[in-house]
Every structure is written in C-alpha cells, then in structure tokens.
Amino acid sequence: MFHPACHLCGRCATFMDMKILVVEDDADAASYLLKGLRESGHVVDHAADGETGLELALSSAYDVAVVDRMLPRRDGLSLISAVRSEGRELPILVLSALGQVDDRVMGLRAGGDDYLTKPYAFTELLARVEALGRRRIAVPTQTVYRVGDLELDRLSHSARRGATEIDLQPREFRLLEYLMRNAGQVVTRTMLLEHVWDYHFDPQTNVIDVHISRLRAKIDKGFDHALLHTVRGAGYMIRDGLR
Amino acid sequence: MTGFGKLIRTTAFRLVITYLLAFVIFAGLLVGYIAWNARRVMEGQLNETIETEINSLAEQYRQGGPRRLAAVIERRARQARGFIYVLTDPRGEMIAGNAVEIATMRDLLPGWHELSYTRSEDQMTERVFAKLRLFVLPNNFRLVVGHDLDDRTRMRQVLRQAMLASVLLALLLGLIGARVISRRVLRPVEDMTDAASRIMAGNLAERLPVRGVGDEFDRLALHLNLMLNRIGELMTGLREVSDNIAHDLRTPLTRIRAASEEALRTARTPEDMKLALERTIEESDGLIKIFNALLMIARAEAGSASGTLGEVEMSEIVADLAEMYEPVAEEAGLSLSLGDNPRAIVWGNRELLGQAVANLIDNAVKYGRPADATSGPAAISISARLVGEGLEVVVADRGEGIPEAERDRVLDRFVRLEKSRALPGSGLGLSLVAAIARLHHGDIRLEDNKPGLRVVFRLPLHTS
Secondary structure (H helix, E strand, O other): OOOOOOOOOOOOOOOOOOEEEEEOOOHHHHHHHHHHHHHOOOEEEEEOOHHHHHHHHHHOOOOEEEEEOOOOOOOHHHHHHHHHHOOOOOOEEEEEOOOOHHHHHHHHHOOOOEEEEOOOOHHHHHHHHHHHHHHHHOOOOOOEEEEOOEEEEOOOOEEEEOOEEEOOOHHHHHHHHHHHHOOOOOEEHHHHHHHHHOOOOOOOOOHHHHHHHHHHHHHOOOOOOOOEEEEOOOEEEEOOOOO | OHHHHHHHHOHHHHHHHHHHHHHHHHHHHHHHHHHHHHHHHHHHHHHHHHHHHHHHHHHHHHHHHHHHHHHHHHHHHHHOOOEEEEEEOOOOOEEEEOOHHHHOOOOOOOEEEEEEEEEEEOOEEEEEEEEEEEEEOHHHOEEEEEEEOHHHHHHHHHHHHHHHHHHHHHHHHHHHHHHHHHHHHHHHHHHHHHHHHHHHOOOOOOOOOOOOOOOHHHHHHHHHHHHHHHHHHHHHHHHHHHHHHHHHHHHHHHHHHHHHHHHHHHOOOHHHHHHHHHHHHHHHHHHHHHHHHHHHHHHHHOOOOHHHOEEEEHHHHHHHHHHHHHHHHHHOOOEEEEOOOOOOEEEEOHHHHHHHHHHHHHHHHHHOOOOOHHHOOOEEEEEEEEEOOEEEEEEEOOOOOOOHHHOOHHHOOOOOOHHHOOOOOOOOHHHHHHHHHHHOOOEEEEEEOOOOEEEEEEEEOOOO
16 A cells, blocks of 8 residues: 555555445445455445435545445435535446446436446446546646656647657557556556547457557557556556556 | 117217217208298288288278278278288277178287187188288278288298208218218228237237228328337347347356356366456456347337437547557458548437447458458458438458358347357347447448458438
C-alpha cells in the first residue's frame, strides 16, 4: 500500500483509500463485493435495499457509490434520480443484469456516471470504481502529463520520452493520454474501448491488445525500463517502474 | 329461433335495422308534414268557399228579401252535394234549406262551427261531420252555410293508410335486405372466423381466405395473414434459438463442468487449481459473450432499441472500425485498406451499427487468409458507396469465401461451416449483423469476391 493523497504525482501504484457505498440486495454478490473492495484498501458501507441506500448516500460523504439497478423498496434508477435531485455529485456506478444498448443509455440518463453489466469481472469493477473516485478529485485542467521520463503535452499534441520525440497517430495519442491520466491505475480493455474509441460494444477480437502493443513499441522499445504494463486478468497500467 | 337470434346479433343486421328505424321515422315525419299542410290548405279553401257563398246569399237577401233568398237556397241545396244551406226566420223556423237538424239548433251562436249532423238525402241517412258558418241577416233572419268534411276525413284516412303501408313495406324490405346483406357481407367474416379458430386449434400453417376481390375484407385478411407470417417467423426463430441454446450453450457448460470436476479430482498443487479456475473463468466469459450476442439478436429482431435511435454518421463508424482493426489485420498477416467512404447519415443505433461493421471486419480478418498463394494478395478492402436511397458498406476479403448454396444458411444463428470450426467464434457474428440490418430496415448480401467473400451491408439513408 502506498501513502494516501498522492493522486497527483502519478507515481503511485495504488490510489488513495476511498469511502465507497455499495447498494446491492443479493447477499452473496454483496459480500463478495465488500470483501474485494476492502482488500483493495477501501472503506465500504453496505445497504441491502434502495431506501436504506438513499438514506446512507444522503447522510454521509462517499467518494463513489455502486448501485444495483434492481433493488427492493426503491429501484436503483430512482435512487440515483433522488440523489441527483438533492444536488449531490456523488459518482455512481450502476450495476445491472440488463446489458443491452438502451439499458445502458437509460442508466446513464438517470444520472449514473458509469454502467457495468452483470456478470462482471471484479477487476473491471474495481478499475471503474477507482477511476470514478479519482475523477472527482483529480485536477481536470492538467495540460502536461508525466510518468517517469515520459511526457505528454495535450496542447501541442506531442509526446516525448527523455530527449526522444515520439511520433503518435491521433488514436495512439488519445490512448496514451487516457492511460497517463489514469497513471498508476489499472484501466481495463472495455474502459479503453469506451474512452478512447467511444464505443460500448464487444469488439470480439483482441483489438485493444494489438493497439497497446503498437503503442508499447513506440514508447517502451529501446528504453531501459518499461512504463506500460500488462496487469494479468485485468488490463493495463502505465507507471514509472522505478517506484 | 336460434337462427333468428344469430341473425339479430350480426353487425350487418343491426346496422340495417338502425337505418330502417331512422328511415321509418323520417318517412312518418314527412307524411305527417304533408298531411298537416294539405289539411291547412283544404280548410283555407273551404272557409273561402263558405265565405263567398254567404256573401253572395246575403247579397240576394239584400236585393230580394227572404223570399228570393229562400228560392235561391232551395235551388242550390238541391244542386250542390255536400253543401249545407239553412235559412230560418226570426222565430227560428226553417224557411229553406237541407238540414233540419241544424235549423233546430236554436242556441247556435253566429260564427264558425264544426259539428256532426244527420243528413238525409235520396232516402239515405248518414252522420256527417261538417264545417259551417252562421250568419245573421238583417231582421234577424239567420243563414247557415256549411260543407261536409268528408273530403278531409277521407284524405286523412288515405294518408294514414299510406303511412302504414309504407312503414310496413319498408320494414319488410328492410328485413329482407338485412338478411341478404348480413349473409353476403358476413360470409367472408364467418369464413375468417372459421379459419382463425382452425389456426388457434393448432393448424399454424393455415391462412385466412382471401377472395381476390380486393375489398376491405380482403385487405384485412391479407394484413392478418402478413401478421401471422411474421408471428410464424418469430416463433420459428424462437424455436431455433432454444434448440441452438440447448446445443451450443450446453457444450461449453459441459466442458466447464467436466474441467472443474477433473481439477477437483486430480489437482495436487495450488498452481494446478489456479490454472483450472482461470480456464473456468475464460470459458464462462465465452459463454457470457454468446449469451449477450443472443440477447442482442433477439432484441434487434424484436425491433426494440428504438429508444436510442438517432442520426448516425456511417462514414465515421466505417473509418473508426477500419482504423481499429487495421493493426489486428496486420498482425494476422493481412492488409486492410479503406476505399471510398462518402458521408452518409442513417437513422439508427450507433453502437449496434458499430457492432455490425466490427463483426464484418472481424470475420474478414478470421477467414480472409487466401487458400493458396495464387489467389492474390491477402487483402481486406472496406468501402462504402451511395446506391439510390441507400448506403452500401462493403467488406471484401480474398479468403476461401462461402459456397453459394451455404450463403443463406450462415446468416442463421450458430451456423459455422465445417472448415471454420477450428477457429474461435460462436457462429453468431453474421446473424447479429443480419438482425441489426433488419432493425434498420436494411439487409445483408453475401457475394462472391472471386475469390473470397464480399459482404454488402445495406442501410437506407436518413432523409430529414
């Protein structure tokens, strides 16, 4: 575990601890989620129905809420609308067994910030929860990202590693930009597909992997240590290998 | 009675009866109005005649006194049928005239009266209703001139009969008409009802009869038949899906189960266990993918997802996906090139359209490797062109292609041609593209690229 509140340095492998609210009625799914999130160093509260969830969400300051769409007493979407109508900017990840295109749109329209379809991989959920929590605190107007000796300038649209200028295609630039904005954090393949390409469908093949390996060839090949790492079973992470 | 009961429950019969009632009421009102008017005119004429007669008789009296008047009255009373003449002296005795009974009515006041009296004429006596006027001459002689109201009564009778007859006739004709019409009109409806109950009884292939005359019933039957066809297709689809699910989901499930069991039995080290669990997760992910694809096809075929339709710039999607797959193709040893890609707006769902194009390119990458070196370069070409009111996105490869006989079949769910079984895939890619095309009112065509496969994904352009 790394020291908390270092979210701006981009060197940390793990993000600062967050306070997370989980609203999920299925006991097994909930205990699995709580265990996983706690093991990752977060403080987690749990509500088993929509009403309790809403009370908790309004009574205490959370960094992120994970809300199941179908809940007893008050359904997930109505909970989110209620939170939003109270003027709370709490980032919310919607969990749902309804995974079709319009379900997703409905979930986001109701005020959710991200949408994840069941069944999901825990690593995917963790990556998204941490990305949501970070988005809340991170300085959005950063124009230059730095990880180790890798530098990306959003204004001049250029990247360099040490003294070497790196020539990137527009898409590669966006890919690197997203990875560096989330430096020290795992980003999954679907997160990349959603944020870099802006598509939410299943690309069937290992499309993302191929793009990553191209990017890796440009930023890591020929340098003494790698910055772009593959996180097995989860996705990718850019960080300074020197720690 | 049951036949009649059935008849009066038919729509046509009720309709005819309603019309009939309206018609009868209308006819009655008309006849009534005519009768009322005729009576008014007749009475007016009668009054005028009596008035004139009195005036002329009063003139006779002025010129020649009672004697002359009496003579004139006697003459007229004999000649004019239907007229009543009575002249009485100041004592009330009748001097001349043809109605003694009226002469004896001493308390009759001057003015207009309608009353009945007994007429005796040619040895016949009858009660007659009459209209008359009593006029008092100078010296208190009283003159009564009147006329029978036979005509009016007769006319009233005639009209009443006419009315009755016409109503009866209308009713009769209406009933016959109702029966004929309900038979003629309802025959096709009854036929349809029969056919429908046979279909409901399980004969799902039967269709409603269409007589070919092109009337409303034919149109109704045609549309209902189209609906039945569509339902039939959906049901067949559903049955296929459940068959396919049974087969293609059970196989990987069996694999997962067997592998887990095997691991439980034989794995000795945590390392082995971990490996087995990882394999299980991998297999489950595959299953989830298949499941999602199936759901997506089902939804697209049901025509839902309409809540998220909007204007979509297809050229962006085509360019995005060509760019997305270019490195994948390169890694597979194929070159991927994007040809013409004109701007084109279609009405649809961006995600689904993206998925469709992705599936097509993905297929080309998987199956686009040439069978032998003589087939030319291993190239995938993607292009789009405007054809009439539509846009055609064409993805062509130089692989082995699909034999013509099998081209329709590969659009079905889970169909994988024998030689592709070794490659990863669910056999749902093209059926999903076909379903997405249908949802967007487009279609998908498989053609020979000589050699290779050329898939044409056609979408109608959006005209705002």
